[in-house]
Amino acid sequence: MTVLPLLFLGLSVFQLDRMNLASALTAGFQTAIHIDQSTVNAGNQLMFAGIVLLEIPSNMLLQRIGPRIYMGAQVLIFGLIATLQCLVKNRAGFLVIKSFLGLAEAGYIPGGVYTLSTWYTKRELAKRVAIFFFGMFGGNALSPILASGILKLDGRRGLSGWQWLFLIEGVFTMFVGILLLIFLPASPEQPKPLFPKGLIRISSREGILLQQRIATESPKKIYRSQHLSISPRIVWKTLCHWRRWPHLLATSLVFSTWSPLTTYTPTIVMSLGFSRTPANALASVGPFISLPIVFLFAVFSDRTNARGLAVFLAIICYLITLIVLRTTEAHVGKWSRWGLWTVVNSFAIGYHPVHNTWLQLNCEGPEDRSVSMALWVMSAITGLMYGSQYFQADDKPFYHRGLVIMIGVVSAGAALVLLQEGIYWLWNQRARASNAQEEDQTKYKRLYVP
Template sequence: MISASAKGDEKRLSNFTSDPTPEDSSISIRAEQQPAWNPAEELKARTKVDTTVLPLLFLGLLVFQLDRMNIASALTGGFAVDIGVTQSTINLGNQLMFMGIVVFEIPCNMALQRVGPRKWISAQVLVFGFIAIMQVFIKNRGGFLATRLLLGFAEAGYIPGACYTLSTWYTKRELAKRVAIFFFGMFGGNAISPLLASGILQLDGHRGLRGWQWLFLLEGLFTISVSVILLLFLPGSPSHPKPLFGQGLIKFTEMDSNILRRRLELDGGEDLDEQGLKKIPLAIIWKTVTHYRRWPHFVSTFVVFSTWSPLTTYTPSIIMSLGFDRTRANALAAVGAFIALAVVFSFAFISDRTNQRGASVIAAQTCYLVTLIVAHQVQPHVGKWSRWGLWTAVNSFAVGYHPIHNSWVQLNCTDPREKSISIAMWVMSAISGLMVGTQYFQADDKPL
């Protein structure tokens, strides 16, 4: 005897509509390989991914950015003076952190592919949070340089690894938009970091700790709490959707798992192992790295990020040097980051509306270049509020192209494994630019 529920499941699997909409089903699936399930069932399964995997990876990137960015606000709280280091040492420390990320970017991405996201990503965020807390105990130059280098090692591979993880859940047509949403974790971190710092730094002297120590401590504890959330709720793969511990808030049924796995197979027939993860052989890595058409993406990303790098460290200090107090300077530093969200949305809208990814990226980078030139020419001749406006404009346009560029890179990759390595190379280019850019602003450049 077949139960009523079993008959219902069988009926749903057979009620496939042959004319699905682009949003509610995967139109990348070829007509000759139409799946045997109802598009409503596919939408339900994909929504579960949208409400678990995507926001959790977004949250992980947010805390990475918070812990990486808080050095900028710590400097306004007397951090460099308290530990007895110069601006050159701060630049060197950031350079070491970015170097650590670059060196281990691809190896960590491959390790995640073997271990699985549930274990690797959760452990990575936990270690990063622990090292972030250790900054509370920095006393001298050696301690600062060591912790910055360790932070780089701990962060390596997270962005390409998260993008790879997303590619194990979404079809080609769905992936670009989800990766763009994921990157808003970075922009969100940029926006809220100085705002949080403006409040936390007011704890200066409480329980014998300096304001910058409270900053590292509280944001590091928040990062560790996020790692616990990942352990409890991050699904592994369509084949093994349960989190590492517990059942998770949203449960994937066997039908959900089958739909998610089968639609990926129909979308590209990727080579999946028994854990539902994609194998990335060395031949794919070599093919991707030596593909000359990829390198203009990497070079342009390197150049733009090198100019943005010093802004991520010194914007609050620059605004403070204009005559604003510490709290106001950190609050004003957040304005550019919030406007950057609108800039990113605007260029993303133009990109989607015109379907011209390359032209949108070039237009966004051109706007940034024009803003830099205007700021350089005008700044010496205006007052403090106008100079703040110029710095805010520069911060607003600095990374407006970033998510669109990511989509552009992905859309030019036919193999998801090649896509994963291309994103890793692209992130390495951005981090290399950040590493070089740490030396752009020197102490003798003051006051301009």
């Protein structure tokens, strides 16, 4: 009732501050500051590049400071930068502010996922990670709805609707940052938040019990401190762990397709003949439906422990929706077209949380897990960076060429998931044979979770 809701809320405003550009575009933001679609794409790329650049350094800093201070301070800072977007006047200002927003947001997602992993057992983690990512996907769903109301303030006190949008959502983000600073506990070994009593009191005895729960899953049944100094050597060792590379490549490819969907779905709906307010509301339906879909795949993953299968099935479902959209869209009416785009948005991220959990379960210790989460998010954000170019102005309004590209990269991502599954299966076969002949348990080879 404390850790997960607060991290969820932080990720919700994180996504609002990234997503509100899509709604601002429906309110004349592009015309007001004299930019074209290529500049919008470039701004998104600079934001994602900033996240990638500081992802690992941010996670290393998190380990030194701890989430109790770092997570809240980070939300407060990127909330301030998001608020300053209301002052943008031209192309240069737009590109600069998007760059700083990306730098400030770096580290929040892997930091949040890592923090959750310090509180929950492996069998509990996938559902909690899914709920955490509800913050991102829920923010994606709420953003157009909130925008449809906020944009009606257009002209009040001399501010445009898009300025009110950046201002109100940015100030709310800073408020959430203060909540995290005051109430977020650090870890089972340091359960007290900065605020003396906190929302939920965790006694010293309860903290020890929490540590014992986590310790039962370690090979030696010993609890290790969850907040350690991460050296460059550990970062390099994790980066060179080639058996997990398909995770990173698949994440980058498939998640890249989410970038154009989040940026242009409201304007695509407007092109069907809907006005601005209904278009923003209708654009939120798919992201809302995605929430139970994400959770269902997470439950399937936890109950069956077939982690790779859950990821593969989720990606295949998404691939089918893209193929159906591309092949039938030109032959149906506007409501059917809206329905097709809605279904695509519903399945666009069903694989994402379960893939994150699958990677976490195949990490060794808190240091490896922390760096691996940073690399995973870097891969995802890199995908968003180049995925920003899938939808081009000369492909409007329904981006048929962009959809073909998305079908190709999602297919490649599904193939990489199968490759990852094969690597783990082959390694486990060899490790079991080796362990059967090894008398010294300290030299046993670890098995991966397929």
